[in-house]
Amino acid sequence: MTRSTSDLPTVLFDGSRLGLDDIAALSERRARAVLSREPAFIARIARGADFLDRLLKEDGVVYGVTTGYGDSCTVTIPPDLVAELPHHLYTYHGCGAGRFLTAEETRAVLAVRLASLAQGMSGVSVALLSQLEALLVNDVLPLIPAEGSVGASGDLTPLSYVAAVLCGERDVLYQGRTRPAGEVLAELGIAPLRLRPKEGLAIMNGTAVMTALACLAFRRADRVARLATRLTACNVVASSGNAHHFDETLFSVKPHAGQQRVAARLRADLDTGSAARASRNEQRLQDRYSLRCAPHVIGVLEDALPFFRSLIDNELNSANDNPIIDAEGERVLHGGHFYGGHIAFAMDGLKNAVANVADLLDRQMALLVDTRYNHGLPSNLSGATGPRAAINHGLKALQISVSAWTAEALKQTMPASVFSRSTECHNQDKVSMGTIAARDCLRVLDLTDQVLAAMLITARQGLALRRRADPSLAVPPALAAFEADLSDRVPLVVEDRALDRDLQALLAARDEAVWNPHA
Numbered sequence: 346m347t348r349s350t351s352d353l354p355t356v357l358f359d360g361s362r363l364g365l366d367d368i369a370a371l372s373e374r375r376a377r378a379v380l381s382r383e384p385a386f387i388a389r390i391a392r393g394a395d396f397l398d399r400l401l402k403e404d405g406v407v408y409g410v411t412t413g414y415g416d417s418c419t420v421t422i423p424p425d426l427v428a429e430l431p432h433h434l435y436t437y438h439g440c441g442a443g444r445f446l447t448a449e450e451t452r453a454v455l456a457v458r459l460a461s462l463a464q465g466m467s468g469v470s471v472a473l474l475s476q477l478e479a480l481l482v483n484d485v486l487p488l489i490p491a492e493g494s495v496g497a498s499g500d501l502t503p504l505s506y507v508a509a510v511l512c513g514e515r516d517v518l519y520q521g522r523t524r525p526a527g528e529v530l531a532e533l534g535i536a537p538l539r540l541r542p543k544e545g546l547a548i549m550n551g552t553a554v555m556t557a558l559a560c561l562a563f564r565r566a567d568r569v570a571r572l573a574t575r576l577t578a579c580n581v582v583a584s585s586g587n588a589h590h591f592d593e594t595l596f597s598v599k600p601h602a603g604q605q606r607v608a609a610r611l612r613a614d615l616d617t618g619s620a621a622r623a624s625r626n627e628q629r630l631q632d633r634y635s636l637r638c639a640p641h642v643i644g645v646l647e648d649a650l651p652f653f654r655s656l657i658d659n660e661l662n663s664a665n666d667n668p669i670i671d672a673e674g675e676r677v678l679h680g681g682h683f684y685g686g687h688i689a690f691a692m693d694g695l696k697n698a699v700a701n702v703a704d705l706l707d708r709q710m711a712l713l714v715d716t717r718y719n720h721g722l723p724s725n726l727s728g729a730t731g732p733r734a735a736i737n738h739g740l741k742a743l744q745i746s747v748s749a750w751t752a753e754a755l756k757q758t759m760p761a762s763v764f765s766r767s768t769e770c771h772n773q774d775k776v777s778m779g780t781i782a783a784r785d786c787l788r789v790l791d792l793t794d795q796v797l798a799a800m801l802i803t804a805r806q807g808l809a810l811r812r813r814a815d816p817s818l819a820v821p822p823a824l825a826a827f828e829a830d831l832s833d834r835v836p837l838v839v840e841d842r843a844l845d846r847d848l849q850a851l852l853a854a855r856d857e858a859v860w861n862p863h864a
């Protein structure tokens with residue numbers, strides 16, 4: 346399982362701006378994390394920790410250092426117990442539940458937290474940053490339960506599992522096995538941390554879990570927009586639909602840039618070359634909305650993506666704990682930067698836009714399997730002919746599954762942020778629920794990917810059967826290459842067969858070209 350990472354590109358943590366693609370690269374081990382050792386950077390980090398030390402010696406009052414946490418900020422911590430306080434923070438937050446974050450998600454969490462602390466505004470030591478780097482470099486992954494964050498004292502409970510592992514406690518996933526953190530750190534010659542005052546809060550009192558999940562969700566949603574566009578083009582051809590619904594002049598009068606981009610992609614996919622004019626369905630001047638308005642549905646997602654990217658990237662590049670330590674100005678700034686409202690909004694919005702695309706595809710499939718709407722294709726897109734047609738049911742059950750997955754995706758679109766509730770003795774009386782929104786969004790993406798896999802089978806089947814009905818059909822060049830790739834992967838359904846293996850094989854190929862058109 347161990348793989349040398351030294352030849353990989355690096356992502357440098359030195360306080361300068363990172364992007365969500367950097368986090369994705371680290372999460373998939375396509376890049377290696379490197380913490381800057383530049384003297385200026387090290388000095389900047391050390392200044393924060395030194396300032397806190399000085400403040401403590403001068404008997405200053407700092408929230409979460411000389412006081413209890415949250416609503417308990419009115420409790421004064423006796424000086425001889427200050428050192429123990431950070432360890433209590435992660436200990437009593439060890440109450441997470443639910444599934445564990447995946448290896449990819451966990452790497453993203455570590456990287457996002459490191460990015461935030463490397464801003465130099467959290468008063469942590471260089472040793473803490475190095476320890477986080479060591480977890481990433483050695484791929485020692487804290488087992489983080491996904492549930493238990495309200496997303497506005499940051500992701501306190503899930504991040505307590507990061508804090509504990511840095512200190513050699515709780516469990517990690519290492520080389521494919523779950524083992525005690527202390528054992529693995531010892532094996533690697535890494536000394537457990539003893540957290541300094543404020544360091545527990547610095548690790549835990551922030552938005553790293555929701556932001557990490559958002560980075561990964563964003564990239565998957567971008568793929569949904571592009572592949573759904575390609576599939577729409579296939580479905581237009583398969584159903585003998587009209588290409589003229591995506592006319593350039595038509596879209597020039599509705600100036601949503603993303604929607605225009607989707608229409609342009611459809612034009613490119615449906616372009617049959619200079620000789621042939623855009624195909625026109627003789628039976629129907631205007632196709633039904635799931636085809637005609639595809640740019641208006643996918644375009645919402647396409648237009649929302651750049652805005653959501655900016656929200657996610659800004660959160661990624663923020664100091665998002667409390668208090669913020671301004672070593673330069675020698676001030677401790679008490680605020681609420683752990684509040685993940687922007688990520689909550691991005692994830693609530695993204696899951697809505699993605700699920701709408703799943704719904705669009707479900708409607709397109711409904712047209713294709715139905716002889717009342719598919720303009721001459723066989724019922725259920727079955728490839729069987731002659732007497733055997735009677736017992737074959739083609740994609741009938743696959744369409745039912747698509748309806749189920751779509752319904753479940755749509756059901757997950759209830760915004761999480763509006764379920765804010767007062768908690769923690771009314772200190773946290775308004776919270777973001779951003780981590781729940783991000784988990785919902787990932788679930789919607791899982792279900793939508795299943796819909797996309799089914800639609801890949803449908804496209805393959807639909808194009809082949811349209812050609813059978815119309816042997817002179819000229820499949821546009823962009824789609825011909827796509828169809829050839831699909832045909833290699835999915836045999837034509839002639840006699841009924843279980844399609845679960847085809848679905849799984851397609852889902853396993855999500856990084857490949859067939860899933861990533863218009864890249």
Ligand SMILES: N[C@@H](Cc1ccc(O)cc1)C(=O)O
Pocket residue numbers: 414415416497498499501550667668683769
């Ligand atoms: N997020 C809280 C801190 C907090 C930490 C731990 C808790 O258990 C509760 C609250 C604040 O900064 O105000």
